[in-house]
Amino acid sequence: MINMTTLCTSHSEFCRKGFYHTCKLLGISSLLLLGGCASFQSNPTELSVQRQIERQQKVYELTEEPQKQEKLTLKEYEALGDRYLIQNDIEKAYMNYVKALAIDPNKISLLHKQGKILGKKNRHADAEKVYRFLLAKSEEDALAYEGLGQALLGLKKIKAAEDALLTAIALDDELWRAHHFLALIYGTEQQYGRAVKEFKKALSYRPQDSSLLNNLAVTYYLNGQYAEAEKILTILTRNSKDKKVYNNLAIVCVQRGKFEKALSAFKRGTKDEAYAYNNIGFEYLTHRRYKEAIVALEKALELNPQFYPTAYESLEKARKGLALTTATLKEEPL
Structure with missing residues (x-):
């Protein structure tokens, strides 16, 4: 989230x-x-x-x-x-x-x-x-x-x-x-068009404000405008060390199917690579990309066994999902 x-x-x-x-x-x-x-x-x-x-x-x-x-x-x-x-x-x-x-x-x-x-x-x-x-x-x-x-x-x-x-x-x-405050109000009320308008107005006076830019990107994301959100967050990451910005970029990239870029962003936005692989593994699982999920989650467990309870549970789901998908494909007539 x-x-x-x-x-x-x-x-x-x-x-x-x-x-x-x-x-x-x-x-x-x-x-x-x-x-x-x-x-x-x-x-x-x-x-x-x-x-x-x-x-x-x-x-x-x-x-x-x-x-x-x-x-x-x-x-x-x-x-x-x-x-x-x-x-x-x-x-x-x-x-x-x-x-x-x-x-x-x-x-x-x-x-x-x-x-x-x-x-x-x-x-x-x-x-x-x-x-x-x-x-x-x-x-x-x-x-x-x-x-x-x-x-x-x-x-x-x-x-x-x-x-x-x-x-x-x-x-x-x-x-x-x-x-800015008006934009936050409209954003929470899901009036995203009005929120974007107010964020842009605030940015016209504070064009380099990273918090405003991040919040505008989040609003675009919530409104399903993933390309606009990715563009802003990508620019922000060039000069920012804020982990929040990298995590936001990763989530946006997942929505756009850019999993490799998402993994790279997760690596910059989490404590270590184990967290990044666990996160991207979960995203792969959510999108039913079971093979990639298995690889990522196994990597997370290899790097940091403390992920065993949560990562192993996701790993088992990915394996079952892959097995079910494979069985379904075999049963389909040629």
Whole structure:
């Protein structure tokens, strides 16, 4: 099974059953900008965010080392948080952003950074509060709509997430992440044409992004467009060491009957050759190519006997399949 990767969550998290309602872009924009944003103006949201900041500030004061800390300015706390964020130390980055927000709870740049880190920490409900707080301040904040869409995806509120993301790109079409998230939604809803369109839009702003390219290839695969998927994945493997990409290419090649190329890709995408031969052996078996399956599975067992339980079971099926096929051919009249 090919896995579709995302920036914030896995493909399977957003799968759901039933008809996926879609609206025209202008209709959704009008709904959220005019009607939907009324809820953003409520004082409880603002109080909730302020209390969250105060609570987090107290937590960090209690957990800090008992040594005298020099008080910094808001600008210095934010710069220090940015530095930690670049180093991918999100806990220290978050701590400094919270300290800065304690000085000015309404600083827009800090609120955006807080929301982003809350998303990274999978605290989607808290992130949603921050982005709604931002939208209460400005209904034209495209990045806040994008962040809100991501938070709602994390909360599995798929339709609301789609609405927020569509509003984001209506305000700023260059938000490639919003296009990516929309593509993931449409892909999980099996609306592959729409998913491809959104992936291509995201790639128009990030043409070298390997995750976007891989996900576009996966979407082509799921839609039965194997040639397009193979083309993209083959190009990706020229400069990628990501095993996921090689495994995806192998599975696509199997669907196109290119078993030798699939085996080569499996060798690059698995721990060792034994895994590769076991995988291709199973694929041969699935496609009733019993002779090739037997050769591959015997090779897997020769290279690594630990495959004995699973590989031997597949090997026995291949042998029985070959025997049955041979017997059937003998019984057929000339």
